[in-house]
Amino acid sequence: MIPALGRFVEALRAEGVAVSPAELLDATRAAVAIDLGDRTKFRAALGATLAKSRRQRDVFHRIFDRFFATPRGEGRGTGAHRRGSAEEGGPQRPGTGGSASKKSRPREEEPPRREREARRRPHGAETRSGTPETTTRERIRTLIDEVRAARRVGRLRVVRLDRRGEDARGQELAHGGDLSKRDLARSMTTEEEREIARRVPKLVEDLRLRSGRRFRASRRGRLAARRLFRENLAHGGVPFVLPMQTSKPRRPRVVLLVDVSFSVARSAGFFLRMASEFLRIGRDARVVAFVDRPVDATVEVRRWLSRGGGAGSIASSCTPPPPARPRRRRRPGEGIAGVASTFADVLESLRGLNLDAPSDYGRALHGLLRSGLRPRGRDTVLVVLGDGRTNRLDPLPWALEEIARKVRALLWLVPEPEERWGTGDSALAAYLPFVDVAVEARDLEGLARGLAELVRRL
């Protein structure tokens, strides 16, 4: 039992739950004190001793389901202890909206293929055997293979970060404290957020230098004079090669759909900061924030950025912003500050956005599709920033498919290591078939890579 508990605790730590040795000891004592045959009590005992906050509790339930799986075919019988599991009669949190139950979801007639894809998503990961470390890697490889073999063969491109040298828990050992490689999903203080924000101007500058070309290489178009000389130098100036160039197509409209739930808000803030250097938010780019429903955040984000959070005044982030209000619960984004407000303030000012609701991608995408916020026109590029963790609610992948059909390109920035994509309650497997580029945007550098993908299309 103790080695199994140790492995379970390792899996929790890998997901960012800092379990101390004393807590492991408590968990062992608790496991001894209760009837191990009763899974509900076992879950309650480990939960009380190992998960010490609401966020940790969500992670705990996810890992518990995966780790202490019931045999195939048996009922899991744990739903009463998992929040939001409406279909199992579990209690629900406020703000989950009327669509917590799958039955009440707005649905369209779905062809059988979509249903198969929805069922194929690895929400049933708990029935698999093996350690989480091996199964997640295998699963993500299988997922990408499946996606490539599907209708849109070869469409999905995955941009990975090279993070060799990290230890098994994903801790940042190899990069010697490089803040641009610091995992943004892990807990950090406001001061650490400010430190990371100071890295933004350098990354933006690098990106700007890379995206300076106004023309793109082409078979037709006009002669590219500079390249003509450069490429024919080897021939003594005799023009054997005639490089042509054409102007880039019209600047596309961009819709930034950002998950601003607790675990992703920090990445969203940094991404908007950087993206504002390349986009005119409010003119050719709109920002839609969501937790369980989409909310137009364009005006608020533009105001925040114009106050000094972004374009033209990025250096202002080096000046110490006003201290965080002490009585409020600390939220990610308080260190991503302009002169007058922080990203956390922006989120709190958004009307209709319930920051405490559980993430519901299906509802958010459906809402986007049915509202006036939806991306329209083939010249639109949709960028989604989110981990796809939809609390086991129906992901409604057909909604994303419909959106994807209407846009020029769909980029998805995933603020998680690739190993975790599609694990637990992540519905990425259902969404990736409709995505053109998926970027491992777990840190500042990853976000910059995702932004580079967007800038290439501008």
Added chain:
Amino acid sequence: MSPPHTLTPEGIESAFAERGFVCTGEVATTLYLAEVLGKPVLLEGPPGVGKTEIAKLSAELHEAQLVRLQCYEGLDEAKALYEWSYGKQMLYVQLLREKTAELLAPSADLRSALAALKAHGDEFFSRDFLLPRPLLLAITSEQPVVLLVDEVDRADEEFEAFLLEVLSDYQVSVPELGTIRARHRPRVVLTSNDTRDLSDALRRRCLYLYIDYPSLEDELRIVESRVPGVGKTLAERLVRFAQSLRKADLKKSPGIAEVVDWALALVAVGAETLSPSVLSRTLGALLKNREDVERVLAEPSRFRA
């Protein structure tokens, strides 16, 4: 020694049920583990889900005295641990003035007078002049005690650190009296409404339990057990209504206590359905914000299940 029925999760569950509290297996197991492991319990969750009630019933089950420390911004050691009764000290000094004069009469100079005073100075800082506050009461009690530290998230971080020290060793230091150790290790229940993050150190020392709003079935059981006069149909309707309100973005979602109050109000006015006129008369028992009430009354059918 605890009564035997509290020594199993099932026993706790049934004992709570006898007292009209619908207790899930998770709550019962956590309370049982707190007893077995001797650790404090941190209950977190939205207001009105019964966190404080759990502590009260826990005291009742263990036949222990409930000592409650209500936390608030600015709470300090003096208000939580002990104070010297300055009024009593001053009164005693006044009453004993003549005796003091007699005591000091033989002293020829200031130094000898001070030495004479010093020999009796500690008399005014003895336990007779100590006003114990909840923490000291819990520690020094001769009887078993359940210490309820309510809404600990309202207190300042400095107080949280101090609490941590008390909960670690169950002893406090009073400079004039020395270290006071607990005679019985008190059972400690901390509650938090999750309005701010508590420190990891405090969380680590506690068993953690997040209590959410109950499911429809559980809430129905609660209403039926607390409001015997309510009919089954009405109970189901009002619970569904309350649950749909919690899913809406109201300023203050109704807790279980408000739902029970509302059920009592509906029974008192003899309501059988949730008609607009009944709602307008009784909704004040359920919702405690004017904008919320106006919003619901404007569109009651949206929330009616």
